[in-house]
Amino acid sequence: xxxxxxxxxxxxxxxxxxxxxxxxxxxxxxxxxxxxxxxxxxxxxxxxxxxxxxxxxxxxxxxxxxxxxxxxxxxxxxxxxxxxxxxxxxxxxxxxxxxxxxxxxxxxxxxxxxxxxxxxxxxxxxxxxxxxxxxxxxxxxxxxxxxxxxxxxxxxxxxxxxxxxxxxxxxxxxxxxxxxxxxxxxxxxxxxxxxxxxxxxxxxxxxxxxxxxxxxxxxxxxxxxxxxxxxxxxxxxxxxxxxxxxxxxxxxxxxxxxxxxxxxxxxxxxxxxxxxxxxxxxxxxxxxxxxxxxxxxxxxxxxxxxxxxxxxxxxxxxxxxxxxxxxxxxxxxxxxxxxxxxxxxxxxxxxxxxxxxxxxxxxxxxxxxxxxxxxxxxxxxxxxxxxxxxxxxxxxxxxxxxxxxxxxxxxxxxxxxxxxxxxxxxxxxxxxxxxxxxxxxxxxxxxxxxxxxxxxxxxxxxxxxxxxxxxxxxxxxxx
Amino acid sequence: xxxxxxxxxxxxxxxxxxxxxxxxxxxxxxxxxxxxxxxxxxxxxxxxxxxxxxxxxxxxxxxxxxxxxxxxxxxxxxxxxxxxxxxxxxxxxxxxxxxxxxxxx
Numbered sequence: 001x002x003x004x005x006x007x008x009x010x011x012x013x014x015x016x017x018x019x020x021x022x023x024x025x026x027x028x029x030x031x032x033x034x035x036x037x038x039x040x041x042x043x044x045x046x047x048x049x050x051x052x053x054x055x056x057x058x059x060x061x062x063x064x065x066x067x068x069x070x071x072x073x074x075x076x077x078x079x080x081x082x083x084x085x086x087x088x089x090x091x092x093x094x095x096x097x098x099x100x101x102x103x104x105x106x107x108x109x110x111x112x113x114x115x116x117x118x119x120x121x122x123x124x125x126x127x128x129x130x131x132x133x134x135x136x137x138x139x140x141x142x143x144x145x146x147x148x149x150x151x152x153x154x155x156x157x158x159x160x161x162x163x164x165x166x167x168x169x170x171x172x173x174x175x176x177x178x179x180x181x182x183x184x185x186x187x188x189x190x191x192x193x194x195x196x197x198x199x200x201x202x203x204x205x206x207x208x209x210x211x212x213x214x215x216x217x218x219x220x221x222x223x224x225x226x227x228x229x230x231x232x233x234x235x236x237x238x239x240x241x242x243x244x245x246x247x248x249x250x251x252x253x254x255x256x257x258x259x260x261x262x263x264x265x266x267x268x269x270x271x272x273x274x275x276x277x278x279x280x281x282x283x284x285x286x287x288x289x290x291x292x293x294x295x296x297x298x299x300x301x302x303x304x305x306x307x308x309x310x311x312x313x314x315x316x317x318x319x320x321x322x323x324x325x326x327x328x329x330x331x332x333x334x335x336x337x338x339x340x341x342x343x344x345x346x347x348x349x350x351x352x353x354x355x356x357x358x359x360x361x362x363x364x365x366x367x368x369x370x371x372x373x374x375x376x377x378x379x380x381x382x383x384x385x386x387x388x389x390x391x392x393x394x395x396x397x398x399x400x401x402x403x404x405x406x407x408x409x410x411x412x413x414x415x416x417x418x419x420x421x422x423x424x425x426x427x428x429x430x431x432x433x434x435x436x437x438x439x440x441x442x443x444x445x446x447x448x449x450x451x452x453x454x455x456x457x458x459x460x461x462x463x464x465x466x467x468x469x470x471x472x473x474x475x476x477x478x479x
Numbered sequence: 480x481x482x483x484x485x486x487x488x489x490x491x492x493x494x495x496x497x498x499x500x501x502x503x504x505x506x507x508x509x510x511x512x513x514x515x516x517x518x519x520x521x522x523x524x525x526x527x528x529x530x531x532x533x534x535x536x537x538x539x540x541x542x543x544x545x546x547x548x549x550x551x552x553x554x555x556x557x558x559x560x561x562x563x564x565x566x567x568x569x570x571x572x573x574x575x576x577x578x579x580x581x582x583x584x
Contacts, residue, residue, distance in 0.1 A: 070548075177560045182548030289561065317564055348564050377565065 021472060022306075026120070026246035027279055029219050030112040034138075036097040040222060041090045044068060047192050050095050054161055054195075057168065067181035067191030074185040080371075081338045083309040087283050092224040092255050094193045096138040102159050104145050113137050120246065122215050129461060131210040132157045136227060137217050139195040146212070154203040157212050160228045163199030170201060174232060178261035178289045187287045190226045190259040197227030197258065202237040202268075211240040211273075211459060218247035218254055218282070229260040233268035233296075240271040242462065246306070249279040253308065256282055262290035262298055266320060269297040275462055277306040277469065280336060284310040294320030294349075301457055304331040304339050305469050313371060315344035318352035318380075328454045329358040330466075333366030333398070334473055342371035342403075347413075351382040358389040359451055362398035363473070369401040374417075378409040385414070391421045392450050394443070444474050486579040492516065495537045502583050507570060509579065510553050512540035517553040518570040518581050525549055525563035 036053070038046055047068050051061040077084060103109050106123050117123060117135050126133040132146030134157070141159035150157070156167060164171050181191035198214045218225050233239055247254060256278060264270045270290065278284055284307040290298040300314035316325035331339035345354040360368030370389040391400035402419050424446050432442035447470060448455075455463045484502050492498055492511050499521060500507045506521040508531040517540070521530050528546030535542045540553045549563035556566040571582040 180543070180548030180550065180560045180562075182543070182545070183562060184547070291561070317561060319564060346564065 022279065023249060026277065027249040028119070029248035030116055032220055033110065033112060034096055034098055035100065036095070037220070038093050038095040040093055042068075042092070042094055042193070046094050050193055050195060053095070053097070054164075056164065059172065060164065063176070063181065064192050067188045070182040071185060071188035071192055074188060077185060080311050080340050081309050083283075083338055084311070086253070087255060087285075088253070091222055091252070093220065093222055094224050094226070095195060096220055096223060097140055098137045099140070099142045102141045102144045102162060104143075106143060109135075109142050113142050116217060116219070117143070117215070120215065120217070125213065125461065129210055129459070130213050131208050132212045134159055134198050134214040135217070136196045136214065136225075138219060138223060139225065141196045150208060153206050155206060155208060156199065156201040158199050160197040160199050160230065161195065163230075167199070167201070170232070171199065171230070174230060174261070174263060176261075178263065178291060179259050179287050184287060186257045186285045187259055190228060190257050190287070193224070194226050194228035194259065196225075197229040198231070198241070199229070200231040200239060200241060202233045202239045204234040205236045206234075207238040208240070211242045213242045213244070216243065216245040216256075218256070218278075221250045222252055222254060223247075224255045224257070227258050229258065231261070231270055231272070232263045233265060233270045235265045236267040238269045240273065240459075242273045242275075242459070244275045244277070246277050247279040247282055250281050252281065254282045256284045256286070256307075258286045258288075260286070260288040264290065264292045264296035264298050266294040266296055269299075271299040271301065272314075273301040273458060273462065274303060275466060276302075276304045276310065279306060280308055282307045284312065286310075286312045288312065288314040289317070290315065290325075291317045291319050292323035292325055295322050296320060297324040297326070299326040300328070300343070301454070302327065302329045302341065303454075303458075303466060304329075304341050305473070307339075308336065309338045309340070311340045313342040313344050313373075315346070315373075316354070317346045317348060318354065319348050321349045321351055323349060323352045325352075325354040327356045327358070328457055329356075330451050330454050331358075331360040331368050332470060332473055333360065333362045333368040335364035335366060338367045338369070340369040340371060342369070344373040345375070345385065346373075347376040347380040347383040347385065350380055352380060353383065354385045356385075356387045356389070357453065359392070359454060360390075360400060361392045361394065361447060361450065362400050363394035365397040367399040367401070369403065370419075371403040373405045373407070374415065375407045376410050376413050376415065380410050381412040383410070383413045385416070387417045389419045390450070392447065393421065393423050440474075444471055447474055481582050481584045483573065483580050484583055486581060489516075489574060489577045489579055492579060495535070497531050497535055499531045500581065502581075505583065507581065507583070508542070509572070509581070510535060510537070510540075510542065512537045512553060515540075516572045516574065516579055518572050519551065519553060519556050520568040520570075522567065523547075523549060523551075523563055524558070524565040524567055530567070
């Protein structure tokens with residue numbers, strides 16, 4: 001039997017193995033050759049300075065300042081996670097500029113920054129299988145490119161700052177209509193200091209066959225990254241947008257707080273995939289919301305591996321008849337992590353359908369929570385929904401919580417909810433070991449089987465990366 | 480049965496002004512948008528926020544719920560932004576000899 005000392009040693013060894021190659025692959029940082037780095041803290045001057053830097057129209061400046069008032073008036077939320085109390089808004093830099101303008105050629109991106117994205121494999125992925133790429137470094141997008149044939153079809157894929165300059169009418173019509181600035185404290189913060197992010201417009205009937213990808217990178221310490229993304233899919237169009245993110249590991253915290261708005265017009269389909277792998281010192285507090293009109297489909301594929309605390313509940317409002325919504329969510333919580341993830345779906349029209357499949361894995365004292373809302377409004381007759389949330393606990397120190405809310409305002413509906421919590425079973429391990437598979441390998445196989453229904457929905461390249469990341473996190477998990 | 484209730488003389492609700500009226504268990508917000516008067520139930524359909532306490536834009540003829548920011552069109556009661564998606568009830572406004580009256584039911 002292990003003594004307390006050897007138990008501690010084993011746990012420390014395990015801690016050392018979590019994301020064991022993170023520093024090498026993602027956790028490095030570059031020299032800071034910045035054009036501008038704001039002092040820490042949030043003031044009215046900071047917000048005005050961001051607006052001045054971007055030479056914005058007056059209505060956006062007013063929008064930001066009003067949002068700042070909302071942010072300051074709202075108290076820090078107390079639900080979700082006790083870790084929220086640790087967010088120190090005064091110890092964050094709200095704007096850091098690394099390059100003058102977004103470039104359409106990697107050759108024009110500052111050398112250090114380009115090297116970072118090379119190490120992360122972005123230009124290579126762009127050449128191989130993407131329709132377009134946006135790369136954000138600190139507060140702003142440094143590179144943006146989209147295939148010429150898509151541009152010829154009228155597809156707009158650009159960074160949000162450029163969109164505000166070049167497509168102001170469309171931006172003004174849709175911006176903040178899905179997530180208004182006073183929706184919640186973090187949405188107010190983003191609205192006040194937003195910078196970067198993507199703007200996508202897909203014209204009627206156009207199918208963007210290969211994904212568009214955005215990559216978000218934090219480099220400096222105590223950084224706040226507040227990108228703003230707006231995707232509009234016109235009737236009958238299709239687009240798949242993929243985002244990834246990483247940051248160096250520091251001893252003090254950074255904050256990432258995005259706002260993402262999706263609009264799927266009648267018959268359109270938007271798939272939005274996230275592979276979140278922030279370093280363990282990043283608070284990831286994000287608001288994501290979509291609307292789907294008649295016969296439209298919105299899918300969120302949401303994978304959360306990194307960050308100290310993630311609070312994120314992608315939502316879909318099914319506003320038109322026969323609209324469909326789908327949320328596939330994986331969360332992996334290791335030592336020191338709380339993944340508070342989930343989904344919200346609102347059936348606001350008849351004969352709408354939805355699925356939520358959420359899976360969480362907790363190990364080494366990590367905490368995985370599922371928090372979800374399923375609402376069927378009065379009049380949304382004939383609606384169908386299925387919610388399945390499964391949790392896998394890899395040891396007795398870890399924790400899993402499920403907070404499902406279901407509100408049904410209509411009689412003629414079909415709603416199902418299933419939830420399971422399981423441990424990696426001795427009998428499963430025994431079975432695999434009896435076939436000559438070592439225990440650690442057997443454990444990985446069980447975890448991969450658990451998440452497979454979701455990873456199979458990822459494009460192949462991301463599924464491979466996802467499996468690799470999960471395997472890394474699993475190393476040393478058999479103590 | 481519809482009923483007519485008196486709100487106030489028109490002079491007491493100039494353009495840009497708002498007034499809260501109570502009738503039975505209903506609370507109704509009355510708004511003067513640049514000379515045109517509109518009335519809506521004073522309860523956001525998302526989370527019951529008190530709309531008369533929100534920001535009133537008389538040029539756009541909208542009010543923003545102070546609780547989560549949904550923007551309502553005062554003419555139709557329809558939300559122009561989420562998170563509300565159900566319209567608030569509207570009430571016909573009658574100007575009778577310089578007095579604002581509402582038709583309620």
